[in-house]
Amino acid sequence: MNKQASHKLSCRRVSRRSIIQSLVALLSAPFVAKATAVFGQEKLAGTGEVVVFSYGGSFTENLRKYVSEPFTKATGITVVDVTADLAEPQIKAMHEAGRVDWDVVIVQPHIPACLDLRQAGAFMPIDYGLWDDESLKGVAESVRHADAVVAHESSTLLIYDDRAFPKGGPKNWADFWNIGHFPGPRGLSTNSYVADLASALIADGVAHKGLWRLTDDDVDRALKKLDEIRPHVTKWWTAGGEPIQLLINREYALTSAYDGRALGAIKRGIPLRMVWDGxxxxxxxxxxxxxxxxxANAQKFIAFVNRAEVAAAFTQWTGYPSPNLNQLGYLPAELVPLISTYPYNAAKTIRPDISWLLEKRADGKTNADHIHERWLAWRAQ
Structure with missing residues (x-):
């Protein structure tokens, strides 16, 4: 995307009503990556199949329709779907048995099992020689690892019901804690303990860049701040769709939630707002x-899915943005300000220090295990 187009995107002023109306209209029409000669050039053409893991449900359905089927049409390679909540346990079992039945897998680098698999050499080097120029320029080197490439981002952020705050809603986590100015029932997750501790510290005045690494005093400070909001949390949500439904039912006025779930609701015309700060x-x-x-077919699939137009289809239909920033030129303009990779939003997000979370303490536990135990003890009080 050229500088002029980028400037137009970043400076556009879009009303909430126009976003919702345009999304409902635009997203009702098919947006499928074009299976043209450009996508089917010789180095991606092939035969046979490739076995691709994903999460199941609507994620896999949309991946199949808007990525896998265009891939097959462009290359001649059939995609076989396999699904599970997490891939790491199955990969470990296959690796130990010496019989690997899958080819392409989405893994979670923030869990110890993924680190163990990487250290055991379970993943092949990515063949970036198959990528086109637009992919290499659009996907930053920082997310193109030797044995992996970022598939998508997912965010836990503040979401609120626009109906609850007709004069303007919260802008950050400090506002979430401000019961006087923003009254109403709140929601937080029982599972997103790293995000909840971080949001508490931000609400208490800690700058984004000052969050990591968390000392025991930092955890004490976060839990003390959470003590303040705890009486106003009417329900601690567990499943990803739960906070959005509670907002729709007006059982929450504001809550933490996953961006993909919120985006799905906004596509349906639900009056929710996403707060990217923090x-x-x-x-x-x-x-x-x-x-x-x-x-060989697996390498071709990864090269295909990271092409800008295909990346845009992936982002639009799974609800979770893939990393190719050149996709912004292929997405509906109204969708761009609602995803984490939009530069204005990306500048406001925080990312956990994965290496620190997985680092072992003197007692043999990881830092993630330690703060999780502190969190569970606090929740049990």
Whole structure:
């Protein structure tokens, strides 16, 4: 995307009504990556199949329709879907058994099992030689690792019901804690303990860049701040769709929630607002399993899905943005300000220090385990 187009996107002023109306109209029409000769150039053409893991449900349905089927049309390679909540346990079992049945897998780098697999050499090097120029320029080197590339981002952020705040809603986590100016029932997650501790520290005045690494005093400070908001949390949500439904039902006025779930509701015309200041953003990785039955086709699939127009289809229909910034030129303009990779939003997000979270303490526990135990003890009080 050229500088002029980028400037137009960043400076556009879009009303809430126009966003909702345009999204409902635009997203009702098919947006499928074009399976043209450009996508089907010789180095991606092939035969046979590739086995691709994803999360199931609407995620896999949309991945199949808007990415896998265009890939097959462009290359001649059939995609076989496999699904589960998490891939790491199955990868570990296959790796230990010496029989790998999958090819392309989305993994979570922030969990210890993924680190163990990487250290065990379970993932092949990514063949960036198959990527086109627009992909290499659009996907930053920082997210193109030797054995993995970012598949998508997911964020836990503040979401509020526009109906509850007709004069203007909260702008940050400090406002979430401000019961006087922004009254109403709140929601927080029982599972997103890193995000909740971070949001509490931000609400208490800690700058985004000052969050990591968390000392025991930092955790004490965060839990003390959470003590203030605890009486106003009417329900601690567990499943990803729960906070959005509670907002729709007006059982919440504001809550933490996942960006993909909120975006899905906004597509349906639900009057929700996303607050990106202090959003906790995690990355998931595409990997190619070493010893998989169709490794060459797996490399081609990853090269295809990271092309800008395909990346735009992935982002639009899964609800979670892939990393190719050149996709912004292919997305509906009304959608761009609602995703984490939009530069204005990205500048406001925070990212956990994964290496620190997985680092072992003197007692043998990871820092993530330690702060999780502190969190559970606080929740049990």
């Amino acid at each position: 959003a906790m953003t995690y990355e998931s990785y595409w990997t190619v399993l070493k010893g998989g039955p169709n490794s």
